[in-house]
Structures are given as C-alpha cells and as structure tokens.
Amino acid sequence: xxxxxxxxxxxxxxxxxxxxxxxxxxxxxxxxxxxxxxxxxxxxxxxxxxxxxxxxxxxxxxxxxxxxxxxxxxxxxxxx
Amino acid sequence: xxxxxxxxxxxxxxxxxxxxxxxxxxxxxxxxxxxxxxxxxxxxxxxxxxxxxxxxxxxxxxxxxxxxxxxxxxxxxxxxxxxxxxxxxxxxxxxxxxxxxxxxxxxxxxxxxxxxxxxxxxxxxxxxxxxxxxxxxxxxxxxxxxxxxxxxxxxxxxxxxxxxxxxxxxxxxxxxxxxxxxxxxxxxxxxxxxxxxxxxxxxxxxxxxxxxxxxxxxxxxxxxxxx
Numbered sequence: 431x432x433x434x435x436x437x438x439x440x441x442x443x444x445x446x447x448x449x450x451x452x453x454x455x456x457x458x459x460x461x462x463x464x465x466x467x468x469x470x471x472x473x474x475x476x477x478x479x480x481x482x483x484x485x486x487x488x489x490x491x492x493x494x495x496x497x498x499x500x501x502x503x504x505x506x507x508x509x510x
Numbered sequence: 511x512x513x514x515x516x517x518x519x520x521x522x523x524x525x526x527x528x529x530x531x532x533x534x535x536x537x538x539x540x541x542x543x544x545x546x547x548x549x550x551x552x553x554x555x556x557x558x559x560x561x562x563x564x565x566x567x568x569x570x571x572x573x574x575x576x577x578x579x580x581x582x583x584x585x586x587x588x589x590x591x592x593x594x595x596x597x598x599x600x601x602x603x604x605x606x607x608x609x610x611x612x613x614x615x616x617x618x619x620x621x622x623x624x625x626x627x628x629x630x631x632x633x634x635x636x637x638x639x640x641x642x643x644x645x646x647x648x649x650x651x652x653x654x655x656x657x658x659x660x661x662x663x664x665x666x667x668x669x670x671x672x673x674x675x676x677x678x679x680x681x682x683x684x685x686x687x688x689x690x691x692x693x694x695x696x697x698x699x700x701x702x703x704x705x706x707x708x709x710x711x712x713x714x715x716x717x718x719x720x721x722x723x724x725x726x727x728x729x730x731x732x733x734x735x736x737x
Contacts, residue, residue: 443656444690446617489713495574498603500610501656 431476431484434508435492438469443501472496479510511536511736513553516581518543518572522712523558523594530713531555534729537666543575550618552736553590554581556648558711568611568652569599578604590706590736591644592635598697598707607698607707608665614650615690621649624688626710627675634735635672635728639690643680644673644724646710648688648696653709655691655698661699662692672697672706695712718720 439445450451452466474491477483485506492504513536517524524540531538531553539549548554561572568676578600585591585606601607604619614620627643646720658667665671674682675694687694689709691727697708717726 442713444612444615446613446615446690450617495570496566497572498610500611500658500661 431478431483432508433474433476433484433488433506433509435472435474435478435488435496435504435506437472437492437497437502440503441465444496459495472498485509511552511733512550514541514548514551515557516543516577517539517557518559518561518575518600520561520563521596522558522561523596523711526700526713527555527557527594529727530552530716530729533716535733540551541577543572543577544643545553545577546580548584548597551584551589552586553732554602554652555591555606556581556591556593558595558597561596564652567599567603569596569601569603570602572596573603573702575723582606585700588702588704593682593705593707593713594637594713595648595653595709598709599652601705601707606705607700608661608670608679609655609695609698611652611678611709612654612656613652614654617623619649619651620653620654620688622647622688623677624696624710625678625680625686626650627672627676627682630669632669633672633699633706635699635706635732637729637731637735639731641727643676643678644710644712644728645678645715645722646712646724647714647721648710650689650709653689653691653723655695655709657692657699665698670701670703671695672699672708673710
C-alpha cells in the first residue's frame with residue numbers, strides 16, 4: 431500500500447524558509463498571502479495490504495525517524 | 511586516556527578532532543559509523559561535518575546508525591560523550607540532550623569566530639577552567655537552538671546550559687547571538703552532565719599561529735579532569 435504523510439513545523443516554531451517564500455510571493459505581486467509554512471511530504475510504499483496496519487507502520491516511522499516531535503507534527507494524508 | 515572519534519559518511523572535522531585530541535595527550539581511535547562496538551574509551555566524540563549530507567534533518571540519519579546504539583549505551587552508563595556542531599545535531603536527534611537545532615534565523619551559513627561564556631563549571635568538561643569567556647569558531651547552517659518552554663525551564667532548573675553566545679566582555683545579549691538560538695544558547699549538557707553538545711569548534715583553536723589557543727585550554731583541562 432502507498433501511504434502519504436506530511437510533516438509540518440509546529441505553530442510556535444520559527445520557519446525562516448517559509449518567511450522568505452512569503453516575502454518572495456509578495457514581491458511577485460501575490461498580495462493576499464497571510465502566512466507560508468514549509469513542510470515535508472513522503473510517499474512510502476509499504477509491503478502490507480491491510481490499510482490500518484500500513485498506516486500504523488508509517489505512523490511509527492514518523493515518530494521514530496521522519497519527524498522530530500519537538501518541533502514537528504505529522505499527518506497521514508492518503509492511503510492507496 | 512583513551513578517546514574515540516566517530517566518523518560518519520560526510521563527517522569533515524573528524525581528523526581535526528583527532529589531531530587536537532592527540533596533541534593534548536589522548537590516545538585516540540577513529541571509529542567507523544557502521545561498527546557495532548565502541549572500543550574502551552574515556553571520551554567519545556561526535557565530530558562536525560555534514561553526516562549523510564544533512565538528509566531529512568541534520569544528524570537524524572546518523573543518530574540511527576549502527577555505532578550510535580553503543581554510544582547511547584555508553585552515555586547512559588555515565589561515559590563522556592561530546593558532540594561538536596554536526597555532532598551536537600546528532601546528539602539532539604538521539605535525545606541524549608534536549609531540544610533541536612533549526613536553520614539559522616537569517617538563513618545564512620555562518621562561518622566566523624564568536625565569544626562564548628561558560629554557564630557553570632560543575633561538569634567534567636569545564637571544571638577547573640580559569641577563564642569564563644572563550645573565543646571559538648563556528649561554521650554552521652543549522653545552529654539555531656530551540657526547545658519548548660517546558661524544556662527550557664527544565665534546562666535552566668538543572669543548570670544544563672553549557673555555554674552562551676556573548677561579546678568579548680561576556681555580555682549575553684541578542685546582538686551577539688549569531689543564529690537566533692533561544693536565550694543565546696550555544697551548548698547544552700544532559701541532566702547528568704556527562705554529555706555535552708555545542709556548536710562552536712574547540713578543535714579549530716589549538717594553534718596560536720593559525721587561530722587561537724582557547725581550544726587548547728579546553729582540551730588540556732578536559733584531559734586533566736578525566737585523568
């Protein structure tokens with residue numbers, strides 16, 4: 431099964447890259463942007479047919495490696 | 511005294527550290543990241559560099575490498591483990607010291623000399639040092655120390671701050687903070703004070719002709735403390 435997960439910075443963590451992207455967008459005349467936060471996206475193909483189990487495996491991966499829970503949150507966004 | 515420096519793919523300060531340790535009397539061994547066992551050591555050093563190309567998050571992949579389980583066990587049994595720069599990033603990823611190192615506040619790679627002030631000397635690394643303010647070199651892109659409010663309180667309550675960025679008079683203020691680190695923190699100890707992570711490189715300040723001698727003071731003192 432293919433599982434997609436996104437990792438985002440927690441709300442109170444400074445995201446300087448997001449800020450620069452925001453400023454660049456404004457410089458390009460995208461005037462209606464409130465905030466930009468940059469994150470990471472993973473597609474993981476797991477050798478498991480049970481969606482619930484596959485999701486659990488990727489959640490475990492997120493907690494142990496893919497995200498640093500001091501500063502980041504993870505979310506499983508798609509299972510196919 | 512025996513020391514071990516761990517080399518990861520992408521480490522680039524491992525040999526500088528080897529030179530520094532040997533210069534001041536350590537019998538140093540270089541240990542490959544894929545080894546399982548640490549040799550008998552009085553000090554283990556995780557050197558600076560760009561382990562695994564800084565993939566995922568700096569230090570995250572190295573923190574899961576084979577040798578690290580032995581390093582973690584060594585630290586948990588009270589052994590001295592010091593992480594410099596990328597080594598500090600690896601240490602936070604193992605959870606041996608609290609917090610994380612984010613991208614520098616102004617998105618620049620910073621390479622310059624800075625002053626740091628020791629916070630307390632009640633640990634094997636700084637005990638007996640006469641000076642409080644040291645001139646050391648930093649070179650990093652992700653040195654912006656961050657932790658949660660709760661962690662910060664715990665760090666302060668347990669006297670875990672090792673060093674702060676300051677000016678040459680030891681003033682700890684935001685204008686002397688090179689990278690946006692919370693409270694100007696440049697280095698952190700674990701609760702038990704046997705694990706030290708810091709961004710500045712003492713191994714780059716061991717020669718008065720090339721750079722400075724503040725690193726020499728640190729290594730000489732460290733050796734005496736361990737003896």
